[in-house]
Amino acid sequence: xxxxxxxxxxxxxRPRGWPTLDNFRLVETPMPEPAEGQVLVRNLYMSxxxxxxxxxxxxxxxxxxxxVGRVMYGGAVGRVVASRTPSLSVGDVVxxxxxxxxxxxxxxxxxxxxxPRAPLSYYLGVLGMPGMTAYVGLYDLAQPKxxxxxxxxxxxxxxxxxxxxxxxIRGCRVIGSVGSAEKLRHVRDDLGFDxxxxxxxxxPEQALAELAPDGIDxxxxxxxxxxxxxxxxxxxxxxxxxxxxxxxxxxxxxxxPGPNNLMLMVTRRLSMRGFIVSDHGDRQAAFRExxxxxxxxxxxxxxxxxxxxxxxxxxxxxxxxxxxxxGKLSLRLSGRAV
Numbered sequence: 001x002x003x004x005x006x007x008x009x010x011x012x013x014r015p016r017g018w019p020t021l022d023n024f025r026l027v028e029t030p031m032p033e034p035a036e037g038q039v040l041v042r043n044l045y046m047s048x049x050x051x052x053x054x055x056x057x058x059x060x061x062x063x064x065x066x067x068v069g070r071v072m073y074g075g076a077v078g079r080v081v082a083s084r085t086p087s088l089s090v091g092d093v094v095x096x097x098x099x100x101x102x103x104x105x106x107x108x109x110x111x112x113x114x115x116p117r118a119p120l121s122y123y124l125g126v127l128g129m130p131g132m133t134a135y136v137g138l139y140d141l142a143q144p145k146x147x148x149x150x151x152x153x154x155x156x157x158x159x160x161x162x163x164x165x166x167x168x169i170r171g172c173r174v175i176g177s178v179g180s181a182e183k184l185r186h187v188r189d190d191l192g193f194d195x196x197x198x199x200x201x202x203x204p205e206q207a208l209a210e211l212a213p214d215g216i217d218x219x220x221x222x223x224x225x226x227x228x229x230x231x232x233x234x235x236x237x238x239x240x241x242x243x244x245x246x247x248x249x250x251x252x253x254x255x256x257p258g259p260n261n262l263m264l265m266v267t268r269r270l271s272m273r274g275f276i277v278s279d280h281g282d283r284q285a286a287f288r289e290x291x292x293x294x295x296x297x298x299x300x301x302x303x304x305x306x307x308x309x310x311x312x313x314x315x316x317x318x319x320x321x322x323x324x325x326x327g328k329l330s331l332r333l334s335g336r337a338v
Contacts, residue, residue, distance in 0.1 A: 006031045008071040008101040009313045018251045024314035032105040040082040046099035046331045047075035047124040048317045053250040062276050074099035075129055077120050102310055102333055125328030126302050130158035133277040135287045137242040138163045141273055142218045146171030149212050154222035156183040158328035163220045164193050165300050175211050179323050190301050204230035223248045229259040235270050243274035303327030
C-alpha cells in the first residue's frame with residue numbers, strides 16, 4: 001500500500017447546548033489492513049443527520065451514544081478496495097454505518113452490498129435512511145388518503161422533502177414549513193407543495209389557520225415545539241400525527257414546554273405515534289422498489305447539498321443543525337488511494 005494513513009473524526013468533548021468545532025477532532029490513524037475473512041472499504045460518501053446530535057450526549061436513547069475520544073459513526077456508502085473473503089469482491093459497493101472515517105475493515109456482517117441504480121449519494125438520502133423514514137412514517141403509519149391535507153415540518157430537508165412529495169403522489173394536499181425564503185421557493189416551485197410558509201415570519205398557528213382553514217388530517221413532525229402545538233390545534237376529527245423528530249429541542253439545555261392543548265387528542269379522537277425507522281427493516285425492499293420507481297418516472301425531485309472532504313464533516317454537521325442547506329446534506333470523501 002502506498003498510503004498508510006487513514007483519517008477519522010472523533011468526538012473530542014460533549015457539547016452543552018449548540019455544538020462547536022471544538023467538540024470534534026480530526027485524527028490520523030494507521031491504515032487498517034483486512035485480516036482473513038475481512039474486507040477493506042473506502043468510504044465515498046458519508047451522511048450527516050440530525051439524530052447524530054443526540055448521540056453526542058452521554059445519555060442513551062435508542063442507540064448507544066458516541067464515546068469521547070473515539071471515532072463517530074453514521075451512514076456511509078463505500079467501495080471494497082481489498083478483500084480476503086469470497087463473500088465480497090474488490091469493486092463491490094456497500095452501505096454501512098461506518099461513516100466519519102475514510103477507510104474501515106469489516107467481516108461483512110455489517111455491510112449491505114448494493115447494485116447502484118442511481119447516484120451513490122442517493123443511497124444516503126432519498127433511497128436511504130431519510131427516504132425510508134419518510135416512506136414508513138407517512139405511508140405505513142399516517143396512511144394518508146387521497147384528498148386529505150398533510151402538513152410537513154422541516155419540509156425542505158432530507159426527510160420532509162420526500163414525505164411531502166410522497167403525500168402529493170398519494171393525492172393529498174400538502175403544506176410545508178421552512179425557515180427561509182429560498183426554502184419556501186424550493187418546496188413550492190421545485191417539490192410541488194401546494195402551500196408553504198416561513199416560520200421565521202409567520203407562526204405555525206397563524207399559517208395553518210390561513211393555509212388550511214378547514215383543518216389538517218396528517219402532521220409529519222420533524223420539529224416539535226410550536227409546530228406540534230399548532231398541528232394539534234388544526235387537526236380534524238381522527239387526524240394522525242407521526243413523530244419523526246423534534247429538532248427544535250435538540251440543542252436545548254433544559255426541557256422545553258410541551259403542547260398545552262393535548263385535550264384535543266381526546267375530543268378530536270386523534271392519534272399520535274413516534275417511530276424509529278430501524279425498527280422497520282422488513283419494509284426496505286418495498287420502499288426501494290416503490291420510491292426507486294418514482295425516481296425513474298421523474299415523479300420525485302431530489303435536492304442534495306454535497307460538501308467535500310472528511311476534514312469538513314464537523315463544519316457540515318453544524319451547518320445541518322443551523323439549517324444552512326437544501327435537501328440531503330452529505331460529505332463526499334477525498335478517496336485518497338491506497
